[in-house]
Amino acid sequence: MNSRHSNTASSALHLNVDVQGQGFPILCLHGHPGSGSSLSVFTNHLSKRFQTLAPDLRGYGKSRCDGNFDMRDHLIDLEALLDRFRIKKCLILGWSLGGILAMELALQLPQRVTGLILVATAARPRGNHPPITWQDNVYTGVAALLSYIKPDWQWNIETFGKRSLFRYLIQQHTPTAYRYIAKDAVSAYLQTTAPATRALYSAIGAGYNRLTDLEQIQCPCLVLAGACDRHITADASLETFRYLKDSQSHCYPNTAHLFPWEIPNQVLSDIDRWLEKNQKVVSV
Template sequence: MGLQLHCRVWGEGIPSLPILLLHGHPGNADCMEVFAEAVAGMHPCVAPDLRGYGRSQVRDPFEMSAHLEDLQELLDRLGWRECLLLGWSLGGILALELALRLPGRVKGLVLVASAACPRSNHPPTDFWDQLNTGIASLLNWLWPGWSWNINTFGRRSLYRYLIQRHTPRTYRYLAQAALPAYLHTSPQARQALRAALRQGYNREGELHRLHLPVLILAAEQDCHITVASSLATARLLPQCTCIVYPNVAHLFPWEIPEQVGQDLRRWLRAQDWAKGGSCKVPSEGGAAS
């Protein structure tokens, strides 16, 4: 039996096809607020804290397949016969897997900084990278978006591989969402991901089965999941729109939220979604029931 995941809800009662928002690693439901705000008034959204993340903590080790069991059970509890999936990074991989598992229920996919065969070209890191990241994160938590901290420590930290636009607004996202998510990512979740990475992952050979609209959003400077990986996925999907943003990196929705939101809304409006679909969502902040 799957874990009853803690969820955040936006747009309860909107009579439109609902969207399940899936965060990355490390992450939680709060990290997906930028997407929920982008589609406010268009689609209801539910974002779970995945198993081992945020407020969906566990004590026992688990494998990555447990996420799919949890999510399928969540869809059943919500009563969603049809939905859209939007996944960021690891969440995009889970969205792909869920679409392959439940082809009749998933009507569209949005993959953000993700790929069916993710590849990385992250440079090696050292002690000073870690130290600068710790200092930058602490100061940014105390004084979000402080320019002196950004220029003194942020640009010398590991943030330089996650973002390209070191603006106060981006650092406020890091303080409000990224740092709490990092601190509430469990050892069990980290171990499950490490084990999966050691085994390798490649679902490119299955993409021809996904006959549904797909939007891929990718960053030109992403070294965690490269733009080449995302483009390779896009070429293999029968119905795919791909947008690559210049001068941004893996956390680009927090670098250019207006542009990402505009492109997401435009793509959603262009699709012929089913009208009057079922939409049952729990109350704000609670677990689905």
């Protein structure tokens, strides 16, 4: 994503976006698969003090598009979104793919990005996910369906959840985590388009690596990682942390890629403390 497309109104997709609260704007970017509603764990909390904008990225949620696209198109859409809401400066929170886009925007629009909160992401993303079997997919489908019907059903968590792909996404199989999965993950997964998947895996397959460019990012950054993350490893996240000039990190034990849904109170408390110490990231 090094080269920049011409940012014209005709090339940008009008993104569906959930806007909450008032105050300094925080742009919240979801992962893959995902949608703006996947970030409710953050937006419901942060919107009490700030204005949160959580778009459905191109090809996700209600931001439908025709035909294939590449990752740079996300940046065109997001810059157009900032222009649409007349946002001159914002803090960006990005989870997984959203974190990669957050770093790209900070590189592309340094004058508009005051800070970054990077969740389960990396500038050189690496994973160690085991091969997926047909049984994994069956158990995951059943666990997701039953969680959607009855999120707190411990029998489902024990019988299907812990044997499904959720065992790689979370480590703490609590009713809280399954409530988030039921409310914010299932519908987002079903609404993720094939072009969105192709765009992501094309970038990864091309060996995406922005580590050496991170020295250009001058704004304060908070890097959060789950110690048992198999999708983007904690080592990859902490490697990104070390390349950022003004950064702080937390690596949470016994958590995985969806750690904000496993330990929401701890994650939000750490974000609040970081914001308190770095008030310039939420001031004009």
